[in-house]
Structure formats: C-alpha cells, structure tokens
C-alpha cells in the first residue's frame with residue numbers, strides 16, 4: 016500500500032493525537048533541558064520568562080536574580096535559553112578559557128543578515144568569515160599602529176580642553192565631537208570639526224536604523240528565519256531593510272574611496288597624508304590577497320564609529336559624573352598632576368607611567384558604570400558544554416552582565432563608591448581590596464576571550480589623554496544646590512548618564528595660557544587630517 020493511502024486510512028483520533036503529540040513532546044524536551052541547565056526564574060511553557068523581563072534596565076533585574084539563583088543562572092526568551100553570568104571568574108572560565116565553544120553571536124537575522132549581509136564583524140557568527148575581519152582589525156591596531164594614532168589623540172585632547180574653556184556648558188557635545196573625530200581620524204585620516212558634518216549625521220542615521228531592528232518581537236523573521244527567503248516583492252519590510260543596507264554599504268565604500276584618492280595624490284603629488292587604519296589595510300591589500308569583496312572590506316574601518324565613538328564618549332560622561340559626585344578624587348588627581356607635571360605644560364602619553372592615579376581613575380570609570388552594561392553584543396555557544404554539573408546546550412546565548420560583574424561586592428568592596436585607589440595597590444588584603452579579578456585590566460568592561468573589544472587599547476588611550484589633560488586644566492564640580500543621582504542613566508545596550516549640568520572652571524590664568532599655547536600646536540598637527548565638510 017502506498018504511504019499516502021496508508022495515512023488516508025488513519026482515523027481522526029490518530030491525527031488529533033499526532034497534532035497534540037508535537038507540542039507535548041516539545042514541552043517534555045524543553046523541561047528536560049530546563050532541569051539540567053543552571054537554575055533561574057521558572058519559565059512558562061513556550062513563553063519562557065518573557066513576561067517577567069522588565070521593560071527598563073534589565074541588568075538591575077538580572078543582578079537581583081543572581082542574588083537568588085546564583086552567579087550563573089538561566090532565563091528563557093520563548094524557547095531559547097540565555098545564560099546570565101554575574102561573576103568575573105565564571106565569565107573568564109566560560110568565555111575565555113573555553114572560548115573555542117563560546118565565541119559566536121546569537122543569530123540576528125534582520126540586522127546581521129538582511130541589513131548588513133553578514134559584513135559586520137560585531138554580529139558575525141564565529142568562523143572563517145569573522146576571523147578574516149578580526150585579523151585585519153588586529154593588524155591595524157597593533158601596539159606599533161597605536162603609536163601612530165597617539166599624536167592625533169593628543170592634539171584632539173588639547174582641542175577638547177580649548178572647547179571646554181570656551182563653552183563649558185556644552186561639555187557633552189564637546190566630548191562627542193572629540194571621540195567622533197578620533198574615530199574618523201584613526202579610521203580614515205580625516206577629522207571631524209563639527210557634529211553637524213554630513214558624515215556624522217549619516218552615521219547616526221545608520222546607527223539608529225540598525226538599533227531599531229534589534230527590538231525583541233518587532234520582526235517575526237527572528238523567530239522564523241525562513242521568512243528571510245520570502246521574495247522582496249511580498250515582504251516590503253525586507254525590501255526596506257535591504258534598501259537601508261545598500262545605502263550604508265555605499266557610504267562605507269565612498270569613505271574607503273576618499274582614502275584611496277588621498278593615497279593616489281600622495282603618490283603622484285607627494286602630498287603628506289596621515290596614517291589611518293583604512294590606509295594600513297589598503298596597503299596590506301596591495302601586498303597580499305584579502306578574501307573580501309570591496310563592500311565587505313569597507314565595513315572594517317566603518318565598524319570603528321559604531322563600536323568606538325559613543326562608547327568612549329559615554330565613558331567620559333561617566334567620568335564627569337564621578338568627579339562631580341566624588342570631589343575627593345578630583346583633589347587626588349590634581350595633587351598627582353601638580354607634583355608630576357607642574358603648571359607649565361599639560362600631560363602627554365610619555366607621562367603615563369608616572370601618573371598611576373590617573374591610570375587608576377580611567378580603570379575605575381570603566382568599572383564603576385560599564386557603558387556596555389550587558390557586556391556589549393552577547394556571546395553564543397557552538398558546542399554542548401557542562402559547567403559545575405549544569406548543562407549548557409549548543410546555541411545558548413551567554414550574557415556577561417557587566418553591571419553585576421563590575422559591581423560585584425566580593426571583588427570590589429563598597430562597589431558604588433567611585434574609588435580609583437582600589438586599582439592602585441593590588442597587594443592589599445582581600446578584605447580591603449576584594450578578591451582578585453581574573454583579567455589583567457582588573458575589570459570586564461571590554462568583554463571576553465576571542466570576542467574581546469579589539470579597540471580596547473585605542474579607547475583606553477583616548478580616555479587617558481583626555482582625562483589627564485582635562486584634570487590638569489580644570490575644576491569640575493557640582494552646581495550649588497543641585498542633587499546628582501549616580502543611578503540616573505539612559506536605557507539601551509550602551510548607557511550614559513542622563514543629562515546633567517556641572518561647573519567646569521579653568522584652574523588658573525597660568526593654566527589658561529598653557530592651554531592656548533598647546534591649542535596652537537594641536538591645530539598644526541590636525542592640519543594634516545583635513546576635516547569632513549559640514
């Protein structure tokens with residue numbers, strides 16, 4: 016008998032049982048997995064913990080759950096498990112020591128696959144395509160390459176001080192321009208003179224659009240990825256995303272072409288053009304085969320703005336909030352700068368090793384309020400694994416909750432107290448200093464293992480030079496009678512303090528004179544980095 020005629024002879028109750036059996040068996044499988052995974056809030060069948068997740072600041076709820084369920088717990092988004100880690104040692108064990116299993120990203124169909132067509136290193140799954148891009152980024156961010164970028168970082172920091180001197184009330188905008196200009200100068204060898212430049216508007220539009228795709232539940236394609244194969248004519252949402260993707264790719268390629276023509280002019284007319292990440296990669300591309308299309312190649316320098324500008328600016332905003340609310344740290348910084356540098360010049364990178372307090376202050380800012388509050392983009396596992404007897408199936412999303420990790424009392428006693436000194440004397444007792452953190456940096460704000468932020472040293476250099484010069488030049492204090500809330504932060508993947516006002520005053524006329532002199536020198540350095548037009 017043919018199979019079809021066999022099915023046709025089945026009575027309806029067999030069909031009904033079969034239809035019922037699918038969800039029941041799925042549920043039994045889910046319960047079986049759930050029972051073996053790290054414990055967490057009890058999920059509902061098929062819905063998971065979706066209804067228990069707060070709309071606002073989930074990292075706080077996650078921190079509270081870690082107090083109940085332990086430093087590694089599971090939550091379910093529908094039928095997909097997410098393991099949340101709140102302890103730096105466990106994060107290092109999974110995401111670093113076992114990084115061959117935990118270095119992928121959860122699938123992001125709308126953003127990673129439809130918009131960017133898998134060109135962006137940030138959301139790319141672990142594998143060959145990712146490692147080609149990652150290797151190129153490393154090649155252009157080696158310690159030697161980082162030294163090439165220091166003059167522009169120094170000059171931009173002097174310029175930042177001069178802007179703060181002129182219009183202190185616009186301090187947040189000045190910080191944003193500073194980090195945007197560094198990112199563009201490092202990526203393409205062109206500076207940003209104003210946040211109104213076209214290129215900045217365009218980048219912000221791209222960032223807002225990609226962020227708008229990442230809203231849970233907005234696109235059915237995230238739960239049913241086969242929908243990405245529906246023809247564009249039947250899926251206007253998809254055609255719209257693709258159109259945005261084409262615009263972004265064209266803009267990225269246009270920026271690479273700017274550098275290409277700079278290099279051509281340097282060859283033919285001997286123009287003196289600055290070193291940039293894009294230039295280094297184009298030179299490399301001339302020497303060796305890089306298996307990336309023109310479009311895919313152009314996403315590498317472009318990744319610097321999305322990943323490095325807002326994060327660094329937000330960290331500087333946090334530094335201002337910390338200084339305003341912990342004035343004793345401003346006094347300690349002034350003491351160090353006055354004794355090591357004195358009043359007749361501002362600090363430079365050469366002074367870094369003689370300024371331990373400023374270096375500790377940079378680390379403490381990164382720890383105190385981690386901008387990538389949930390560890391940036393989540394990791395995903397690619398093999399089944401066990402941790403302390405708990406099962407972690409392949410395909411699990413793994414979130415390092417940087418908020419809970421960086422504010423973990425066991426490692427950082429009195430964690431909400433902004434105290435750079437905790438990074439100064441690491442030989443102090445565990446009671447005074449907390450348990451030692453597994454990373455050399457002493458915090459987890461740049462992520463973990465093979466996916467750790469490739470721009471960490473570049474960002475740390477920007478933070479150091481900006482804060483060293485600002486602290487040398489200014490008093491930063493709270494406004495009289497104004498109350499400051501150190502928990503008032505924005506929502507989103509990257510957080511920054513909600514807008515606040517503060518007093519920024521130059522420390523003396525002598526300091527003002529030095530700033531003016533150094534500003535002149537900075538303009539000379541920056542001349543080579545011709546600005547993008549407004």
Ligand code: HEM
Nearest residue numbers: 136137322323326327387390391461462463466468470474
């Ligand atoms: C204070 C500033 C910054 C912070 C706090 C920060 C933090 C992070 C974090 C937490 C991650 C995810 C790491 C992980 O998955 O384990 C990340 C990834 C990344 N960051 Fe940064 N970042 C900063 C600045 C920069 C800069 C200046 C660049 C420019 C080169 C950059 C480029 C990237 C890229 C390309 C990735 C994706 C890496 C990958 O998926 O393989 N970041 N960053």
